[in-house]
Amino acid sequence: MTTPRAETTPNPNSLKFTSDDGTFLDGGMVAYSSAEEAQDDPLARALFAVEGVDDVFITPQFVTVSKAPDIDWTAVKPDVESILSEHLADR
Numbered sequence: 001m002t003t004p005r006a007e008t009t010p011n012p013n014s015l016k017f018t019s020d021d022g023t024f025l026d027g028g029m030v031a032y033s034s035a036e037e038a039q040d041d042p043l044a045r046a047l048f049a050v051e052g053v054d055d056v057f058i059t060p061q062f063v064t065v066s067k068a069p070d071i072d073w074t075a076v077k078p079d080v081e082s083i084l085s086e087h088l089a090d091r
Contacts, residue, residue, distance in 0.1 A: 024043065
């Protein structure tokens with residue numbers, strides 16, 4: 001199982017995750033600002049279960065995850081990478 005690569009964005013509270021091992025979404029794009037909005041999307045729901053995740057944007061090529069400003073990436077990034085790796089492995 002390959003871990004997606006994290007890339008910085010202009011927003012220090014957001015990271016863009018990419019992978020060469022498949023797609024995150026079959027087509028289009030989706031954006032969620034809360035777990036309630038994401039209730040019908042298993043990937044987004046799993047990402048919002050990580051404490052500190054505030055926003056999720058999913059496209060076929062990448063996933064951008066935004067965290068709360070008072071949360072450190074070291075507390076969020078490993079769980080996000082694990083969820084994304086499992087998602088890609090299951091596709």
